Amino acid sequence: MDIVTLRAEIGIDPEAEGHYRDITGIGNTSGIHTHDFYEFFVIVEGAAYHCVNGKKERLEEGDLVFMRPRDVHYYEPLPDTDCRLINLSFYEHTLTDLFAYLGAGFPQQAFHSAPDPIVVHLSRQEMRLLQDRLTGLIRIPQRDKKRFRTMLRSILAETYGHYFLPAAAAERDGKPEWLSRLCKQMDDPANFLEGIPAMVRLSGKSHAHLCRVFRQWENQSPLAYLNCVKLQYAENLLLGSDRSVLDIALEAGFGNLGHFHKSFKSLFGTTPQRHRKLRQTKQAPLV
Numbered sequence: 001m002d003i004v005t006l007r008a009e010i011g012i013d014p015e016a017e018g019h020y021r022d023i024t025g026i027g028n029t030s031g032i033h034t035h036d037f038y039e040f041f042v043i044v045e046g047a048a049y050h051c052v053n054g055k056k057e058r059l060e061e062g063d064l065v066f067m068r069p070r071d072v073h074y075y076e077p078l079p080d081t082d083c084r085l086i087n088l089s090f091y092e093h094t095l096t097d098l099f100a101y102l103g104a105g106f107p108q109q110a111f112h113s114a115p116d117p118i119v120v121h122l123s124r125q126e127m128r129l130l131q132d133r134l135t136g137l138i139r140i141p142q143r144d145k146k147r148f149r150t151m152l153r154s155i156l157a158e159t160y161g162h163y164f165l166p167a168a169a170a171e172r173d174g175k176p177e178w179l180s181r182l183c184k185q186m187d188d189p190a191n192f193l194e195g196i197p198a199m200v201r202l203s204g205k206s207h208a209h210l211c212r213v214f215r216q217w218e219n220q221s222p223l224a225y226l227n228c229v230k231l232q233y234a235e236n237l238l239l240g241s242d243r244s245v246l247d248i249a250l251e252a253g254f255g256n257l258g259h260f261h262k263s264f265k266s267l268f269g270t271t272p273q274r275h276r277k278l279r280q281t282k283q284a285p286l287v
Helices: 092-102 108-113 124-139 145-173 177-185 189-194 196-203 207-217 222-240 245-251 257-268 272-280
Strands: 004-006 018-023 033-035 038-052 055-060 063-067 073-076 083-090 119-121
Touching: 018 124, 018 145, 033 073, 038 092, 038 124, 055 063, 063 145, 083 124, 083 145, 092 145, 108 145, 119 145, 124 145, 145 177, 177 196, 189 196, 189 222, 196 207, 196 222, 207 222, 222 245, 222 257, 222 272, 245 257, 245 272, 257 272
Parallel strands: 004 033
Antiparallel strands: 018 083, 038 055, 038 063, 038 073, 038 083, 063 119
């Protein structure tokens, strides 16, 4: 089977830097191909087989896939099933600029060195939000290429920072992707205040399984991990606001001020008040 190489200079406007496609069936996709640009696509309806780099995997509604220029891929239908996918393709330099902007803390090498493209499964709500952002591109007039480019870059920053980052970090660290994603979700106060029930609900794993995995990868129990998340959130409030220690303790989920002081000192080596004073003396006043 011949492999076709799709080229950015033919299919992507250089001023807009990207191209949006809403593909309503596998019959409307290209055959086996590679390309000299980056792209990602999300399955918004149905399911299909994705054949990539000699492997075949089943993709379903909500699966978001990052594709690189060297990847060779095509789609195969499932019996009595078709799929709809939204594809966003963009120039290599557009993604290079984005990664440079995100800085050294962004694990860009994980995107390039992974043997297979990174796949993230979105919840139905996440998929709808991303779909809404992507379909906003088709409301931009064709002549308004600068506006399209700005919206494109905004979507890329959100998508790579919010959805692909946990998967890339997991690829780099060797962690299960679901664990890295769960840890990111637990940074949300609404989740860490709910505690262990939120971890079970979001991960779909049993409490016992979470305990085993957290011991393996984080060297601590899920409860101890949550306590660290709460304390780190409290530290940010302590150093980024003028709120009282009591207010901060309560917002971070510590109902007992004595327990908060003891836990804070155990992690940071000093009391909350002393920690704030020491850090403030090293920072220039902002107002």
